[in-house]
Amino acid sequence: MGNPHPLYDKHVATLDRALTAIRERGYWSAFNESPSPRVHGEEAAPRGTAAFESYLGTEFPLDQPGTTGWAGGEQSPFGVRLDVRYPHADVDALLVAAAAAMPGWRDAGPQTRVGVCLEILTRLQENIFELANAVQFTSGQAFVMAFQAGGAHALDRALEALAYGYAEMTRTPAEALWEKPAGKGEPLRMNKTWHVVPRGIALVIGCNTFPTWNSYPGLFASLVTGNAVVVKPHPRAVLPLAITVKYAREVLAEAGFDPNLVTLAAEEPGEGLASVLALRPEVRIVDFTGSTEYGDWLEANARQAAVYTEKAGVNTIIIDSTDNFAGMCANIAFSLVLYSGQMCTAPQNILVPRDGIATEAGHKSFDEVASGIAAAVGKLTGDPARAVELTGAIVNDGVLERLERVRDLGEILLDSQAVTHPAFADAVVRTPLILKLDADREQVYGNEWFGPISFVIATDSTAHSLDIFRRTVGRRGALTASIYSRDDKVLDEAEWAALDVGVHVSANLTGGVFVNQSAAFSDFHGSGANAAANAALTDGAYVASRFRVVQSRRHV
Template identity: 25%
Template sequence: MTTALRRLRNYIDGEFRDAADGRTTEVVNPATGEAYATAPLSAAADVDAAMAAAEAAFPAWRDLIPAERQKVLLKIADRFEERAEELIAAESENCGKPVALVRSEEIPPMVDQIRFFAGAARMLEGRASGEYMEGFTSIIRREPVGVCAQVAPWNYPMMMAVWKFAPALAAGNTVVIKPSDTTPASTVLIADIIGSVLDELGHSRGVFNVICGDRETGRLMVEHKIPAMASITGSVRAGMQVAESASKDLKRVHLELGGKAPVVVFEDTDIPKAVEDISVAGYFNAGQDCTAATRVLVHESIHDEFVAALAKAASETKTGAVDDEDVLYGPLNNANQLKQVKGFIERLPAHAKIEAGGEQVGDKGYFFAPTVVSGLKQDDEIVQQEVFGPVITVQSFSDEKQAVEWANGVEYALASSVWTKDHARAMRMSKSLDFGCVWINTHIPLVAEMPHGGFKKSGYGKDLSAYGFDDYTRIKHVMTSLDG
């Protein structure tokens, strides 16, 4: 006897719909390796319908005064709190994440971020009006860009959806968002929440649309003629493809891509405290975080002591079932990701040493042990490429110059951290590190008021903060003759 799979559907113009051609794909719970739902495999007809709905809803949404859009976002935030347990259950099943951690580490910041952008809706700032040519006054208008095609990733499907829709809606845009084909459940639930709020407050439900599908669905969204902007959080390869596709009609592009965060540990660091914080920042969410603390550079004078302490911390870190409150992280998201992480370990060079972990855990699901690898060189694959798993690598450096060179010596440039008690050194390092974020004596905290985004192959554009809000607006110059 087989259990019937739950049916997820697209949300287009206020209605839940199957794909026009009826195609579906199975959605697997990574904690069990078993399918629990089906989701639409959306094609051109579905993308057309969603884009048309967003385009039709745009004029009225754009023309609302900011205070009205703020009311909608504040109501959405309230509804997220009211329906938190539903969101937690959906995300846990989506990703295999521990329930307690979704409750404590994802729901509160998401609600806060929505409320932040609700406030940002009323802060459309521009330079002061003035006369820059005799007889004329110039003013600046800040306007929404239009329909936004947004593609969210599978590592934080619920939170990344918030990072995309909240600033877009606050600025007056309408949205078509696609979750990853492996994690659509929480985004479909978000559609139900937002749709009900829009309906209650008398706005078109076409303001927010969700279509499920695969890479081809995302390509169709980016290449569609209606969106004025394409936003993606994903791999470098996906970002390059989006940028290339969007260039054909000069769409705006917002890219948050991979990372390979250096964690530079100097000899004056409080080793027990650093190890505790770095291990959490490296293993949280199974290391499936573009900012994860997975590439440690430690001064040679404390290298052996640090590695031993980090290996001990790894051995004491627990992965397991979603209802176990003692686990730090759940499984990798999908079978392909498990294969990728295993591949990095299998291809380690002879000079590398596995200090802890290095193997799959359990006989079902996609769990992988907390891993520490030492003895690595700068040009090793595992140092240069994003693993996106619970694997921390360690290299030994001799001086500050070498630390900077190695820290910057990768193609990614999203986040980094420096661990030292020397204030002047911390300031020098924060200047020299070529990354969008530099943490000092901490790693991974984020706040709604501060920007998140990288350089180089980590993409461009900012999430969160007023800078993230600005990315969803355009600037118009209006000049008036004073001659009447």
């Protein structure tokens, strides 16, 4: 295999730091989350905007094999005309090219692969404003969030996946001497060699809301472990992944590898290309983020592949008591307003005893708690210019339809408002809708209502809230949970309940940490232990089955 590529040496310090981070899981980040010119220089932002705009109304420049036509049709939630057309590939040609690219990549070994992958991240980071614009105008995220979640945090998650993948591949040494004593005779001696071999072609199926953040872990976990990756973006959020594929191919080619290790599979609306690809025998890994229905379909049908899914769930907040009522309301409100509740981690069900709760300012009735949260939401969304920088825009019509459908199912505590975006007249902006429900309306709150929709639910007691939490999350899953209590016993009970239903739980968030945000290298996203996801981003289980180890032994 020879020496690793010089890119390994270039990036080994970052890799080592990331390997330390995943062992320690304290705070660390490799990619600065601030879009400030003090970090990136004055010209980075305008250059990124210009690069983004240069794609609009054109054929996206991607020289990959099997292009038989052009596909497009993204609709920006901000009402901006995109009109980018992407190469539409012949599936056979794409998969043949991907398969042909693998042997050289496999034989290059883990060090070279991780070096090249780190260089891809560096290239993406150099073009982070271009990426952020593409994320903003396809997902509807506000700019700062698109820069952070779609740029810096996505790159951190990619690096985390690279670190886990590298650690996993190098748990087994590349070679060893085996020397078994044989009584008085000469010992038995063999040289053993272990090769990392890829599983096959990996398919990444992107989502509409977080095209990069949710795709990068699977993409880079598969790539670093030797697989070729076909990226099938959501038809409404192609550009961020097209840009990603473009830079990945550039770096691969510069490093002397076949760029067809990373290809884009854009599709016409309604084409169902994900299902075609997912069932191909050559496809041995599938990563998917999206609906429970389609995730379940993939798990049931893409049987030749290792399938990693993140699906829907009922994220829950249990309110027992607090010694910071205002902080609690403000923290919850922020989680509801951020990207209009269109994060897979945003809370939906807020369980509050109908007799109210104890606070630092005495007893608060159920209605006072509900109104406190609603008022805090109102405060964040009162000024349109400030509101849109939090809410962003509504990602697609499904969310609007759901907002209409749900409003008759409970008492409206806070109504959703249409907001006129000061900069984008056609942007579709909505503030959160909050309904009051009684605990007996589980047929409503027991399902996910994706979008700016949440329920404040009146329960008999905190014990009852915990029962509901166990039952609803046990059945539907959840990516996040949170508990407010002044009583350590209640916190512990909530933590044990969370263990039983396999959901990560945060306690007493009243400051600058929010239940819907997870930090790469420290927080796991999803657990794989409930119906909301069959894997966590990123741990050993997420990477270990993306490759195999094949051994050779020869006498010394």
